[in-house]
Amino acid sequence: MGFRNFIKSKTLLSFITAFMLLGTNVLMAQTEAAATPGGQPDAPQVDWTGVSYYLLLFFLICLGIAVVGKILKIYDLTLKIQGKKGMKWNTVMAVFCLVFLAVGLYGAYWSFTVQGSMTLPEAASVHGVKIDEMFTVTTVLTMIVFFATQILLFTFLFNYRHSEKRRAHFLPHNNTIEKVWTIAPAIVLTILVVFGFFTWQKIMDNTDAKGEVASINVDITGHQFAWELRYPGKDGKLGPKDFKMVSAANKLGVNFKKKSSFDDLSADTMYLPVNRSVRLNIQAQDVIHSVYMPHFRVQLNAVPGLPTFFKFTPTITTAQMRTKLDDPKFEYLVYCNKICGGGHYNMQKVVRVVTEAEYQAWLSRQKPYLTDQLRKELHFAAADQPKTGIQNRLALNN
Ligand SMILES: [Cu+2]
Helix, strand or coil, X not given: CHHHHHHHHHHHHHHHHHHHHHHHHHHHHHHHHHHCCCCCCCCCCCCHHHHHHHHHHHHHHXXXXXXXXXXXXXXXXXXXXXXXXXXXXXXXXXXXHHHHHHHHHHHHHHHHHHHHHHXXXXXXXXXXXXXXXXXXXXHHHHHHHHHHHHHHHHHHHHHCCCCCCCCCXXXXXXXXXXXXXXXXXXXXXXXXXXXXXXXXXXXXXXCCCXXXXXXXXXXXXXXXXXXXXXXXXXXXXXXXXXXXXXXXCCCCCECCCCHHHCCCEEECCEEEECCCCEEEEEEECCCCEEEEEHHHCEEEEEEECECEEEEECECCCHHHHHHHHCCCCCCEEEEECCCCCCCHHHCEEEEEEEXXXXXXXXXXXXXXXXXXXXXXXXXXXXXXXCCCHHHHHHHHHC
């Protein structure tokens, strides 16, 4: 036994030593990096010393609890040796249950108040408000169940702890109870699912409402690792695409056999006019990406070979949101929300919601997708097939 304990304490000691060494190592590496003139002191760093500190603290607390437990056990034994009754372990455990309930409920309260304030600002789109409503309803319902069941569970454990004066009642089966706890959650869940189903159907409804101005079509294409944007030109139509036409100058593979392709514009920032319906045409060129615009509660996967779209209406301009959040640097962003490879974290673009006038002014400044280089490239291609209409049109444009 003695030897075994020795081994155990040795393992524990080497464990603690390893953690301390790891801590100092990382600390030294960090000071070194900060001292190097070429180092980037501003870059966010994971504070591993902090992590090992908390792990150590956790193990120390466990050790402390174990020591207190042993002391109580010895106290208990001495009581028994003296011919006394010994400790009431059931009462100790029951009190611990109440303590656990109080600490747990405080933890839940803490996460609501502290982390709750880190959630997204109010939805900046028409359908986003509905999604938020659904989220609130689900959260309120599940939280009622959470608090009720936790309080019941731990107060029952406390109230009905072992007692010499009480006999437990044996209840092998009760149909009424079974029915209640099966049917009640089934009804609540069905309501939530049906509610969600109709909301999603409304969001994905692609028909224009009566009297609504036609949606603005914006092409968003994901590839490793960037989003490419294409806006329609004066005709309001986006030219069709063909993956076989993708080249260095024609990144998206726009088909220039169609007239509608010629006035298409390429853009670096996604500008959207406020209160106008936008239809994002979503595509991917290599792996699955995901268009994610959290402030508008928009997310849809970009799947290679499967064009999808998402129609929504932004309601709050960037300027308005900046005032609301009291953050003059605030920008809406479109992210990629699928881990699509090494550069995934960098796959984002700024989205600016502006007034109609600002949007038109911005649109007039955008460069055509059909660059000089692409014209040259197409001209060569057209020369091989003299019978296509492209050559003539290109000749006119040149
Ligand atoms: Cu991606």
